[in-house]
Amino acid sequence: MSAALTLGGPDHLDKLTTLVTAFHAEAGITSTEETRRAGIAPLLDGIPHGCAYLIGPPRAPIGYIVITFSWSVEFGGLDGIVDELYIRPGVRGRGIASEALIALPRALAGAGLRAIHLEVDKNNAAAIKLYRRAGFSLRENYIFMSKRL
Structure with a gap:
């Protein structure tokens, strides 16, 4: 099974x-269908x-990953x-x-991206292990906070 990434289009x-x-x-x-x-x-x-990005064959993807940009x-x-990562x-x-x-990150570094961040449930040991294997690390003294508008 391949994790080939295909940039999503319409x-x-x-x-x-x-x-x-x-x-x-x-x-x-x-969430509703309309919101999604x-x-x-x-x-x-x-x-x-x-x-x-679709993960796997574009005709029958096995997952997806969404990344949002900021400065x-x-x-x-x-x-x-x-923002979201899902594998069937x-x-x-x-x-x-x-x-x-x-x-x-290899794909996005070529477009000028300097860093990638993610949020993870602190009780989800499997996800934390996955993200560490992929090179992500906890930023000491920082927590991710949100305010819904």
């Missing part, structure tokens, strides 16, 4: 929506705020946040997520 909307629906159901994220499509479609249309003075330029349950444990997380 023709991938239905496939990505199906994967996002599965991820949100599994993670207990409450509104969150995905602009990324596939090429807005400059982020992008979505960081601390890191000296463009940075990104892994039936193919987990094969190193696919690790492969994707290792390939993604």
